Amino acid sequence: MSNDMRLNNDYRKSLITDFRSHAEQEYSILKEEYLQSIVDCDEAVAKGFAMAKQVVERAFNPSDVTTLRALQNRYSTIDSVAKDSCFYLKVIDEENPNWLETENRRSYHYNSNYNDDENSIEVSKEKHFDFELNGSYSGSYREYGSTHKSFAYAYYRDDLKGQGLNPDILVEQKDKGSNPHLHLHTEKNDSFLVGKKFDELHWKGKYALDIIGSGGCRSRAIKCTQSEFDMCLAFLHSKQAVVQAHEKWIESVIQQTDVVKNAIQSYKQLSSVKELADTLGWAVNEHILSQKGTDLVISNPDSIKSMLDNIKGVKQTREDKILAVMKYNKEQALVS
Numbered sequence: 001m002s003n004d005m006r007l008n009n010d011y012r013k014s015l016i017t018d019f020r021s022h023a024e025q026e027y028s029i030l031k032e033e034y035l036q037s038i039v040d041c042d043e044a045v046a047k048g049f050a051m052a053k054q055v056v057e058r059a060f061n062p063s064d065v066t067t068l069r070a071l072q073n074r075y076s077t078i079d080s081v082a083k084d085s086c087f088y089l090k091v092i093d094e095e096n097p098n099w100l101e102t103e104n105r106r107s108y109h110y111n112s113n114y115n116d117d118e119n120s121i122e123v124s125k126e127k128h129f130d131f132e133l134n135g136s137y138s139g140s141y142r143e144y145g146s147t148h149k150s151f152a153y154a155y156y157r158d159d160l161k162g163q164g165l166n167p168d169i170l171v172e173q174k175d176k177g178s179n180p181h182l183h184l185h186t187e188k189n190d191s192f193l194v195g196k197k198f199d200e201l202h203w204k205g206k207y208a209l210d211i212i213g214s215g216g217c218r219s220r221a222i223k224c225t226q227s228e229f230d231m232c233l234a235f236l237h238s239k240q241a242v243v244q245a246h247e248k249w250i251e252s253v254i255q256q257t258d259v260v261k262n263a264i265q266s267y268k269q270l271s272s273v274k275e276l277a278d279t280l281g282w283a284v285n286e287h288i289l290s291q292k293g294t295d296l297v298i299s300n301p302d303s304i305k306s307m308l309d310n311i312k313g314v315k316q317t318r319e320d321k322i323l324a325v326m327k328y329n330k331e332q333a334l335v336s
Contacts, residue, residue, distance in 0.1 A: 005270035012264050014288060015273055019260045022282045023253045028312045030252050034245040041238040048235025049207045052087050052129055055224045056209045065210040083208040085132055086217030089224045089232060091125035128217055129232045131207035133199035137239035146170055146186060151239050152193055154246035165189050171250040255311045263304050276301040
């Protein structure tokens with residue numbers, strides 16, 4: 001083929017980046033599961049907060065809150081009423097009259113001993129239900145490292161992506177430890193999310209209730225029933241599901257991109273990439289395809305497609321596998 005473009009490192013990088021974009025836009029089961037997890041999360045958050053509101057207002061009667069606030073304003077006393085969007089709930093055995101509602105918890109009890117496994121021995125059922133954007137989704141008082149940012153990046157992925165930011169950075173840098181590249185992108189993401197006031201408008205500010213004294217996520221547990229606890233627990237699980245679905249989808253995109261990257265790095269000419277792109281249904285950027293040069297090289301795009309299908313969870317039939325092997329053997333015979 002004449003008028004073909006010989007590839008160099010810059011061209012290969014641009015092609016790999018272009019395929020990554022294609023893989024993100026392409027339909028996949030994992031992508032659909034991620035999108036559905038956000039829909040499910042919205043519903044679980046609403047139900048979880050409605051239940052938390054019921055529990056909190058039973059503990060702190062709204063009429064008492066109004067009275068206390070009026071007295072505070074009249075006498076300029078120290079605030080005894082405050083807004084909170086994190087609620088420390090504990091399942092209480094109603095037959096145990098000795099449970100202390102005002103029992104202070106020590107800092108190392110922030111992570112509850114509650115186990116979701118039905119077969120486990122449950123010492124206590126208590127968790128922090130934090131409705132802030134970066135609130136813990138495990139039920140602990142605080143998350144450490146970058147873990148607490150995972151939900152925000154996954155939930156607002158499109159918003160971040162639309163600003164040219166990288167909402168997938170935590171998945172890409174998983175198990176790589178702290179490094180300048182990670183810090184740079186998380187800092188940019190966080191700055192955008194804060195600037196848009198997502199937490200203030202749609203999370204912490206929206207899901208806030210009046211607490212008397214030191215309740216909420218501070219120093220006192222609020223008692224609840226098992227069913228109330230389970231409804232709030234579903235809210236935490238929904239946030240976890242968003243993070244996990246996002247991670248699984250992006251990991252599959254990264255794996256696909258790595259397969260194509262290895263192929264492109266072995267190619268000499270753009271025509272080989274075109275053949276691969278046609279096989280994968282990948283519409284390469286027109287600017288890249290407009291380049292000129294001379295042709296070369298044989299590729300095996302069908303075997304690459306098969307690898308990507310496996311990553312995406314697409315099952316090949318026995319006939320498809322046989323045809324792929326036959327075509328590969330034929331190409332190898334031509335090369336030799």
